[in-house]
Amino acid sequence: MAETFLFDALREAIDEEMSRDQTVMVMGEDVGQYGGSYKVTKDLYEKYGELRVLDTPIAENSFTGMGIGAAMTGLRPIIEGMNMGFLLLAFNQISNNAGMLRYTSGGNFKIPVVIRGPGGVGSQLGAEHSQRLEAYFQAVPGLKIVACSTPRNAKGLLKAAIRDDNPVLFFEHVLLYFNKEDLPDDEYILPLDKAETVRTGKDVTILTYSRMRYHAMKAVEALEKKGYDPEVIDLISLKPIDYDTIGASIKKTHRVVIVEECMRTGGIGAEIIASINDRFFDELDGPVIRLSSQDIPTPYNKGLEDLTIVQPAQIEEAVEKIMQGRL
Amino acid sequence: MVQERPLPTFQATSPQVTKEEGLVVYEDMVLGRYFEDKCAELYQRGKVKGFVHLYNGQEAVASGVIKAMRSDDYVCSTYRDHVHSLSAGVPAREVMAELFGKETGCSKGRGGSMHMFSKEHNVLGGFAFIGEGIPVALGAAFQTRYRKEAMGDAGADQVTAAFFGDGTTNNGQFFECLNMAALWKLPIIFVVENNMWAIGMAHERASSQTEIYKKASVFGMPGYEVDGMDVLAVRAATKKAVERARAGEGPTLLECLTYRYRGHSVADPDELRDPAEKKFWRDRDPIKRFEAYLLEQDLASETDLKSIRDKITDVVEDCLTFAEESPDPHPAELYKYIFAED
Ligand SMILES: Cc1ncc(C[n+]2csc(CCOP(=O)(O)OP(=O)(O)O)c2C)c(N)n1
Numbered sequence: 001m002a003e004t005f006l007f008d009a010l011r012e013a014i015d016e017e018m019s020r021d022q023t024v025m026v027m028g029e030d031v032g033q034y035g036g037s038y039k040v041t042k043d044l045y046e047k048y049g050e051l052r053v054l055d056t057p058i059a060e061n062s063f064t065g066m067g068i069g070a071a072m073t074g075l076r077p078i079i080e081g082m083n084m085g086f087l088l089l090a091f092n093q094i095s096n097n098a099g100m101l102r103y104t105s106g107g108n109f110k111i112p113v114v115i116r117g118p119g120g121v122g123s124q125l126g127a128e129h130s131q132r133l134e135a136y137f138q139a140v141p142g143l144k145i146v147a148c149s150t151p152r153n154a155k156g157l158l159k160a161a162i163r164d165d166n167p168v169l170f171f172e173h174v175l176l177y178f179n180k181e182d183l184p185d186d187e188y189i190l191p192l193d194k195a196e197t198v199r200t201g202k203d204v205t206i207l208t209y210s211r212m213r214y215h216a217m218k219a220v221e222a223l224e225k226k227g228y229d230p231e232v233i234d235l236i237s238l239k240p241i242d243y244d245t246i247g248a249s250i251k252k253t254h255r256v257v258i259v260e261e262c263m264r265t266g267g268i269g270a271e272i273i274a275s276i277n278d279r280f281f282d283e284l285d286g287p288v289i290r291l292s293s294q295d296i297p298t299p300y301n302k303g304l305e306d307l308t309i310v311q312p313a314q315i316e317e318a319v320e321k322i323m324q325g326r327l
Numbered sequence: 328m329v330q331e332r333p334l335p336t337f338q339a340t341s342p343q344v345t346k347e348e349g350l351v352v353y354e355d356m357v358l359g360r361y362f363e364d365k366c367a368e369l370y371q372r373g374k375v376k377g378f379v380h381l382y383n384g385q386e387a388v389a390s391g392v393i394k395a396m397r398s399d400d401y402v403c404s405t406y407r408d409h410v411h412s413l414s415a416g417v418p419a420r421e422v423m424a425e426l427f428g429k430e431t432g433c434s435k436g437r438g439g440s441m442h443m444f445s446k447e448h449n450v451l452g453g454f455a456f457i458g459e460g461i462p463v464a465l466g467a468a469f470q471t472r473y474r475k476e477a478m479g480d481a482g483a484d485q486v487t488a489a490f491f492g493d494g495t496t497n498n499g500q501f502f503e504c505l506n507m508a509a510l511w512k513l514p515i516i517f518v519v520e521n522n523m524w525a526i527g528m529a530h531e532r533a534s535s536q537t538e539i540y541k542k543a544s545v546f547g548m549p550g551y552e553v554d555g556m557d558v559l560a561v562r563a564a565t566k567k568a569v570e571r572a573r574a575g576e577g578p579t580l581l582e583c584l585t586y587r588y589r590g591h592s593v594a595d596p597d598e599l600r601d602p603a604e605k606k607f608w609r610d611r612d613p614i615k616r617f618e619a620y621l622l623e624q625d626l627a628s629e630t631d632l633k634s635i636r637d638k639i640t641d642v643v644e645d646c647l648t649f650a651e652e653s654p655d656p657h658p659a660e661l662y663k664y665i666f667a668e669d
Pocket residue numbers: 407455456457491492493494495496520522524525526591
């Protein structure tokens with residue numbers, strides 16, 4: 001099959017699921033006539049009509065709640081955040097009603113919604129458009145949180161998210177939409193709760209997700225030349241975290257470096273370190289190293305922005321340090 | 328401060344209900360009243376915990392709206408949700424058991440007073456945050472239109488009623504949802520229960536335009552001011568709104584002028600409201616008024632009404648016994664219901 005851009009892989013996933021299941025629909029700002037701000041819903045409006053690809057007013061909290069109500073009564077809405085950061089306005093609906101309502105209702109209702117869109121630090125988009133909400137939402141019970149990173153996993157995971165009966169927050173990354181990859185010709189679905197081992201190695205476990213996967217792999221190129229053999233795991237599922245895969249890797253390497261794009265305080269890595277300590281402390285040769293974005297609003301200036309997020313050289317350095325026991 | 332805004336009058340030229348309908352509505356209002364009286368007593372006795380918001384005085388709204396709808400229509404409530412749930416058909420036993428936190432409660436003891444849910448009776452909840460139920464109700468209404476037009480289900484003509492208070496109409500979700508409902512002509516009725524107070528905030532101190540029904544017009548939707556102490560007025564207005572919604576003509580806003588007899592919640596000492604104001608409204612008690620109407624119109628006899636009241640007294644006693652005797656949720660099921668597969 002031809003090389004497919006990540007945004008097109010997502011589009012294919014939505015298209016296939018919409019044609020398979022009439023209850024699947026998309027809603028959000030500019031998803032219809034305009035085709036989505038990153039073209040993830042391009043041409044679907046023409047194909048499925050204005051109800052199944054619903055252009056909403058700019059009212060994030062209310063249209064998110066509306067998607068939840070539609071899900072409670074039998075539809076499977078895909079709610080697009082034009083930028084995931086805008087869903088801060090929908091925090092209440094995502095937390096109280098997507099995340100908690102099933103439990104609060106004693107199992108009366110299920111909420112099969114996918115809430116998806118671009119997140120992460122882009123190219124000089126400024127603080128508000130460079131947010132990493134996965135860290136803010138990870139504490140909400142009842143949510144599943146997924147971050148895709150390649151065209152292949154984007155498609156397989158989104159299809160799984162649409163079919164899942166639970167609310168799934170699905171993070172894409174603004175800078176990955178134009179990544180290209182050959183996709184399988186046959187239909188495939190990927191599990192939402194499984195991490196992806198990007199590179200097998202025996203020296204150190206690098207845990208990462210979303211765009212930082214590429215920074216990690218860049219560091220690995222240099223590390224390989226120096227004779228190191230790191231294992232790189234793309235978490236994929238940020239909630240729940242796949243501790244089976246992580247544990248198996250730690251039992252092999254005994255060393256962990258976490259590379260994440262969210263901020264250090266209250267981040268995904270903070271949670272993982274705590275859980276690694278709970279579960280695999282005896283397997284560790286030393287403390288887990290955590291490389292995160294700085295605890296600051298992402299600055300506009302290119303130089304400052306680069307300093308804010310983790311760069312490949314820092315990952316390289318951290319791995320060398322942990323390997324040499326220089327902690 | 329005594330009522331300044333005159334209640335709209337509703338001229339009943341002929342009986343608005345048949346005997347059978349009238350008795351159903353009457354029984355529903357009595358159930359709402361007796362159930363809440365029992366809740367107040369149970370709270371005082373320490374049997375029921377948490378925040379408990381009672382509905383006394385507002386019965387004509389729940390009964391007038393919900394009993395004019397079908398059982399497959401949707402109802403969306405707030406934290407003041409016991410009586411909406413009862414009117415929608417959730418058994419008193421399940422509502423009371425929920426207040427006791429029991430496994431037999433309509434939300435399996437996980438929700439409590441402010442979180443009544445029933446998929447079986449299309450009760451979408453029990454929402455404890457101001458305004459957050461309105462978008463959910465909108466979603467149910469959207470689903471109906473979607474099912475009909477995008478999925479070709481000719482039988483999809485359900486209507487959704489979203490209930491909320493005067494204070495809630497100052498929240499963005501109210502305006503956002505009015506806009507979307509009108510834009511997409513969704514089959515929804517926005518039922519504002521204007522009881523003049525939002526906890527201790529008097530309506531005119533919070534709203535620049537106190538006549539809420541007028542806010543419908545800017546969205547191009549009909550808005551009506553309704554005497555919320557007159558169940559027949561509420562019922563008549565609802566019927567119009569339901570007809571419009573089922574016909575695919577879109578939403579309606581009903582502002583029902585009403586009053587809560589008790590404090591905001593059972594924990595509220597209710598010291599702010601003027602006794603004269605309370606008396607003004609109590610004199611218009613919706614249950615007494617409807618009783619008088621039923622008798623006047625020869626739709627019921629004193630004996631009929633008394634036997635209904637006696638029956639409801641028994642229903643409330645029975646639901647209390649049921650709740651007390653029901654088991655607590657099992658500790659091993661603490662994590663049950665987090666995910667759809669649980
Ligand atoms: C988002 C949010 N803010 C504040 C509250 C606290 N609160 C509960 S009820 C209430 C007043 C609501 O008044 P109104 O909408 O008139 O309804 P009523 O209680 O009179 O039925 C407030 C402020 C809340 N539950 N949710």
